[in-house]
Amino acid sequence: MSAAPEASTAHLVAVESPSKRFFRATEIDTRLLGMVGALILIWVGMDLIGVWKDQGFTLNPLAIWDNHSFLTPRNLWNLLVQTSAIAVMSTGMVLIIVMRHIDLSVGSMLSFIGVITGVAQVYWLSPWLGSESPVIWIVGILVALGAGALLGAFNGFLVAYAGIPSFIVTLGGLIVYSGAAWWVIRGETVAPMDANFELIGGTPSGAWIGGKASWALAAFICLAIVVGIFTNRSARARFKFPQRPIWAEVFLLVVGCAVALGTAWVVNAYPWPAKVAEAYAAEHKIPIPPDGADGLGLAHGFAIPMLIALAVGVIMTFMATRTRFGRYVYAIGGNPEAAELAGVNTRFITLLMFMTMGILTAVSACITSARLDAATNSLGQTNELYVIAATVIGGTSLAGGVGTIYGAMLGALVMQSLQSGMTLLNFDSAVKDVIVGSVLVFAVWVDQIYRRRQA
Amino acid sequence: MDAAKPLPLVEMKDVSIAFGGIKAVDHASIDLYPGEVVGLLGHNGAGKSTLIKVLSGAYKRDGGTILINGEEAHIGNPRDAKRYGIETIYQTLALADNVDAAANLFLGRELRTRWGTLDDVAMEAQARRVMGRLNPNFRRFKDPVKSLSGGQRQSVAIARAIHFNARILIMDEPTAALGPQETKQVGDLIKQLKAEGIGIFLISHDIHDVFDLADRVAVMKNGQVVGSGPVTAMTKDEVLGMIILGKCPPGATPGPGAMAA
Numbered sequence: 001m002s003a004a005p006e007a008s009t010a011h012l013v014a015v016e017s018p019s020k021r022f023f024r025a026t027e028i029d030t031r032l033l034g035m036v037g038a039l040i041l042i043w044v045g046m047d048l049i050g051v052w053k054d055q056g057f058t059l060n061p062l063a064i065w066d067n068h069s070f071l072t073p074r075n076l077w078n079l080l081v082q083t084s085a086i087a088v089m090s091t092g093m094v095l096i097i098v099m100r101h102i103d104l105s106v107g108s109m110l111s112f113i114g115v116i117t118g119v120a121q122v123y124w125l126s127p128w129l130g131s132e133s134p135v136i137w138i139v140g141i142l143v144a145l146g147a148g149a150l151l152g153a154f155n156g157f158l159v160a161y162a163g164i165p166s167f168i169v170t171l172g173g174l175i176v177y178s179g180a181a182w183w184v185i186r187g188e189t190v191a192p193m194d195a196n197f198e199l200i201g202g203t204p205s206g207a208w209i210g211g212k213a214s215w216a217l218a219a220f221i222c223l224a225i226v227v228g229i230f231t232n233r234s235a236r237a238r239f240k241f242p243q244r245p246i247w248a249e250v251f252l253l254v255v256g257c258a259v260a261l262g263t264a265w266v267v268n269a270y271p272w273p274a275k276v277a278e279a280y281a282a283e284h285k286i287p288i289p290p291d292g293a294d295g296l297g298l299a300h301g302f303a304i305p306m307l308i309a310l311a312v313g314v315i316m317t318f319m320a321t322r323t324r325f326g327r328y329v330y331a332i333g334g335n336p337e338a339a340e341l342a343g344v345n346t347r348f349i350t351l352l353m354f355m356t357m358g359i360l361t362a363v364s365a366c367i368t369s370a371r372l373d374a375a376t377n378s379l380g381q382t383n384e385l386y387v388i389a390a391t392v393i394g395g396t397s398l399a400g401g402v403g404t405i406y407g408a409m410l411g412a413l414v415m416q417s418l419q420s421g422m423t424l425l426n427f428d429s430a431v432k433d434v435i436v437g438s439v440l441v442f443a444v445w446v447d448q449i450y451r452r453r454q455a
Numbered sequence: 456m457d458a459a460k461p462l463p464l465v466e467m468k469d470v471s472i473a474f475g476g477i478k479a480v481d482h483a484s485i486d487l488y489p490g491e492v493v494g495l496l497g498h499n500g501a502g503k504s505t506l507i508k509v510l511s512g513a514y515k516r517d518g519g520t521i522l523i524n525g526e527e528a529h530i531g532n533p534r535d536a537k538r539y540g541i542e543t544i545y546q547t548l549a550l551a552d553n554v555d556a557a558a559n560l561f562l563g564r565e566l567r568t569r570w571g572t573l574d575d576v577a578m579e580a581q582a583r584r585v586m587g588r589l590n591p592n593f594r595r596f597k598d599p600v601k602s603l604s605g606g607q608r609q610s611v612a613i614a615r616a617i618h619f620n621a622r623i624l625i626m627d628e629p630t631a632a633l634g635p636q637e638t639k640q641v642g643d644l645i646k647q648l649k650a651e652g653i654g655i656f657l658i659s660h661d662i663h664d665v666f667d668l669a670d671r672v673a674v675m676k677n678g679q680v681v682g683s684g685p686v687t688a689m690t691k692d693e694v695l696g697m698i699i700l701g702k703c704p705p706g707a708t709p710g711p712g713a714m715a716a
Contacts, residue, residue, distance in 0.1 A: 239580040322572040324565050327554070331562055334553035334599075341513055341549045342615075343534040343563035401553035 025248040031395045031450060035410050038443075039417060046070040046421030053425065070421055073269035077300055080267070081202045081371070083416040084309035085364040086383065090390040090408035091316040092357040095326075097391055098333040099353055100400035101159060101166035105173030106361045106387055109151055110380025112181040113365035117144040118190035118375025121197060137196035144362040151177070152358015156351035166354075174384065181377035191374035201371030202303035205276045211268045214301030218264035222257040229253060267306075268299040305367045309409070312363060317405045319356075329353060333401035389440045390415050395447065462525045464489050464654040465541075465623055470509055470519035479505040481678040482519070482711055487623065487654040492645060494669030494686070495658045496698055502678040503658050504546065507625050510656075511543040512536035523623075534563070540622035544629050546658075548612040552601035556593075557582035559600055560615045585614045589644070605632035613641070617648065624648060627658045642668055662691055662698075676701045679712025 023030055050069025052059075069075075089106050096103050121140045129135055151173075158169045192198075199207040209217070229249055236243055271277065277298050281288050286296065302310075320326035328349045331339045340346050364383075369375045394411025396403030418439060422432045463486040472480045480502045487493050495503045508514045510521065512533040521528045523539050530536050536543075550559050557578040566574040566581070579596055586593045590610040600608055609632050616624055626645075630638040645655060645668050659665050665672060666686055673683035674697040681697045688706030696702045703713035 235576045239576055241576070241579065318572075324567070324573065327558060327562075327565060327573060330554055331551035331558070334551035334601075335549065337547075338549035338551050339562065341511070341533050341543070341545065342551075343532075343537055345534075401551075 022248075025245050026252055027244070029395070029404075029407075031447065032404075032407060032410070034446075034450070035394065035407065035414060039410070039414050042414065042417045042421060043071060046417070046424065050421075050424055069424060073266050075420070075424065076266050077270045077303070079413075079416060079420050080263075080306050081303050082420060083413050084202075084305035085367045085371075086386050086390055086416065087309045087409045087412040088312045088364045088367065089357075089360050089383070089387045090394065090412045091312055091405045092353075092360040093387050093391045094394070094396050094403040094405055094408040095316075095320060095329050095353055096166075096357055097388075097396050097398060098400055098403045099329055099350065100333055100336065101350070101353075102388070103155065103166065103170045103354065103357050104384050104388075105151075105155060105170040105177055106357065106364075107380040107383035107385070108174045108177035108181065109148070109358065109361045110365045110368060110383055111377050112151070112177040112184075113144050113147050113362050114369040114375040114379040115181045115184050115190065115377055116147050117141070117366065118193060118369055119184060121194045122190050122192075126194070131194070134196060136194040137200075140194055140197050141200075141366055144366050145359055146362075148358040148360070148362025148365070149355050150358070152361070153351060153355040155358065156354025159354060160347040160350035178377065178381075181379075185375075185377060187377060189374050189376045193370055193373050193375070197366070198370050198373055199304055200308070200366050201368070201373070202305040203371055203373070205272070205280075207305075208267075208300045208303040209307070210301045211297070211299035212301075214264045214268050214299070217302060217307075218260040221260040225253055225256040225260075264302070267301050267303075270300045272296075272298040272300065305371070308363065308367060312360065313405060313409050316360075320405055325349065325352065330401065386415060387412075389436075393440060393443045397451075461488060463487060463522070464491075464524060465510065466522040466525075467506070467510060468520045468522070470506060470521070471517050472505060472509060472514055473517055478678050480509065480516075483675065483678070483680045484519075484710070485673050485680065485683065487656060489622075489654050490649055490652045491671065492649055492655045492657055492669045493683075494665035494672040495656055495675065496662065496665060496672055496694065497675035498698060501675040501698075503675050504627055505678075506675070507543070507627060507656060507658060510536065510623075511541055511625055513543075537563075537619070540620070541625065542616040542619060542621035542623070543625040544612050544616045544627060546627040546631065548608055548632075550600050550608060550612060553599050555599055556586065556596055556603075556611045556614075559611055560585070560618060562615070564619065581618070582614070585618050586610065589614050589640070606634065606637045609633055609637070613644070617644075622653060624653055624655045625658075626655060628660065629657070630659070630661070630664065638664075662694060666691060666694075673710075674698055674707075676712050680710030681712040681714075682707035682709045684708055 047068055047070035051067045054067065054069060089110075093103060093106070117140045120143045121136055125133070125136045125139055155166075155169055155173055158164050159166045195204075198204050201207065229252070233243060233249070272280070277296050278288060280286075280298065281296060289296065320329065328339060328344045328346075331342070331344060332346050332349060336346060365380065368379055372379070390412035391403065391408045392398065392411070393414055394404070394407035394409070396408060415436065418436055419432060422435065427435075465487040467486070468484050469482045470480055470484070471478065471482055483502065483506050485493065485495070485506070495507065497503045505514065509516045510530070512530045512535050515531060521530060528539055530539065530541075551562060557575070560582050561578050566577045568574045582596060590607065593607060593610065595603060595607070600611055603611070609629070613629065616626075630641050633641065642664075645657070648655060657665060657669055669686055671683060671685050672689070672694060674681040674694065676698065681701045682703035684707030689704055693704035693706065696704065697707070701712055701714040703709040
């Protein structure tokens with residue numbers, strides 16, 4: 001890691017402590033580990049408090065063992081669905097912040113785009129093509145993505161070519177887009193969205209892929225990890241570079257597969273709602289078993305918004321680490337002048353990055369409006385704050401140059417876990433805000449201490 | 456100029472650049488021949504770094520022409536300069552601190568696989584080769600350059616400049632962060648590059664360095680060229696006189712900045 005001693009580390013390996021050797025060999029960021037720890041703490045803590053509360057605040061160890069409030073497949077499934085919209089935007093926000101910029105406009109932009117695609121679906125396409133037309137959802141998405149790309153590129157143009165600080169451009173954007181969203185629909189609620197479009201939100205039946213496909217997806221991810229490890233090893237072997245120790249590879253493989261299979265197991269443990277399952281059984285003439293509709297073994301599996309977030313995470317990680325664009329984004333964040341002197345077209349990269357952020361905001365606008373089955377001008381209100389908070393909790397330095405996509409997505413999950421957990425415990429929404437804000441500041445403080453100790 | 460001499464590699468004629476009302480470089484003309492080291496001397500703020508940044512594309516000149524191999528060159532940004540084979544080691548090193556040595560080495564010129572993705576392994580392999588030549592003790596290819604020592608960072612910056620078959624090399628205070636051992640290594644490197652026919656502009660505060668390595672010196676003062684000439688025709692004191700007083704000695708060709716005799 002970066003704290004490794006000067007010059008040749010070869011002779012120092014022998015005296016390294018086992019834990020240090022472990023982190024160096026597996027290349028695991030210790031901050032990532034801290035975040036996973038925080039996540040587990042929140043999950044288990046929320047669960048215990050919830051059960052304790054359900055039991056009337058009496059201490060009954062057995063009850064705690066047998067009952068769960070937070071750690072139920074249903075809650076975790078919902079948690080993942082709720083996280084996806086913020087997680088999608090946080091993947092772009094990381095790179096924006098890495099470039100030493102900020103985008104405060106994503107929340108209002110989300111509202112504006114949601115309203116645009118809502119109006120397009122409900123007022124234009126539906127009357128024109130008939131509400132059953134399968135074209136509506138496709139055009140609806142394209143309209144959203146196009147609007148996102150355009151608005152993002154406009155932000156980027158003002159930052160990169162007009163030289164206005166991104167804070168000001170996007171602060172203005174926050175106000176402008178929220179005004180624009182109101183302007184389009186005059187505060188009305190646009191509903192209902194197209195039936196196919198709604199699936200993007202993960203709420204209606206059919207918006208999830210079921211048990212078998214979920215296991216298949218998890219298996220595919222495991223396979224991809226194996227292939228990835230082997231490709232990397234063979235490439236390094238070709239150039240005779242030092243390899244990661246085998247035990248470290250195995251460890252990463254096992255952890256990666258465990259996360260993939262474990263998630264599949266959780267989402268598959270959440271059965272269809274009884275009514276939906278009964279309707280399905282009636283339609284397909286399947287007898288309902290005596291123990292109720294749960295006995296049909298119809299699992300939710302991964303929901304479409306989770307898959308979108310996963311795909312976005314993979315694509316954005318690929319972009320950040322495997323393409324020139326991503327390399328330039330990080331280099332610009334590390335030293336904008338050096339990047340320019342090295343021949344990087346920093347302005348164009350800045351414009352592209354803001355455009356990407358706009359497209360990601362459009363994706364989130366689709367998820368959010370589909371989930372609500374409506375578009376309102378307050379759809380994405382204060383989302384920019386949650387996205388930035390998730391990114392910062394995920395280890396992105398506001399000074400630029402440092403941050404990871406997976407960290408930000410995990411940060412989004414931490415934020416959402418905290419909020420859902422408190423909702424389950426019937427916290428007042430005012431109290432929730434107080435706690436979430438405090439946790440953000442606390443997390444950054446801990447991170448600062450960690451960085452100072454590492455330096 | 457002697458007619459028998461080959462075509463100059465670089466000829467900067469009457470180059471001017473002003474920031475606000477201040478003429479940082481005022482009608483400066485310098486040239487450079489293949490296999491030659493030209494030392495550029497002057498006080499802080501004399502305009503030598505600025506002049507050189509015009510050549511490397513970091514600044515746009517307000518006036519004057521640049522000829523490369525006798526043909527007019529259009530240098531509007533660093534990418535243009537690199538196309539003409541001009542590589543620069545900046546005083547600040549101009550490294551992206553948060554990425555590793557190979558990423559810095561190839562910044563702006565990344566190697567890519569046939570799918571268009573970054574070929575990190577190939578870049579690391581080449582980085583290992585060129586760093587092995589410059590600094591055989593260098594092992595930290597995975598660390599961000601922020602965590603490297605001053606000398607190691609300097610060798611990354613030098614490696615970047617020499618790796619892409621530069622024909623014209625600009626070194627702005629290349630030994631500022633180095634110890635005596637490493638300074639000597641850079642000196643050896645300059646001699647080696649010179650033998651390969653590369654032309655080098657060497658900017659330095661250290662007059663001894665310049666006398667050891669340069670064939671010619673050019674001195675700047677207040678944005679103007681005081682004079683230039685072969686080091687063999689001047690003493691160190693005379694060069695100091697040029698730097699401090701702007702007094703052009705008999706061994707040098709006077710420029711517009713020379714004190715009226």
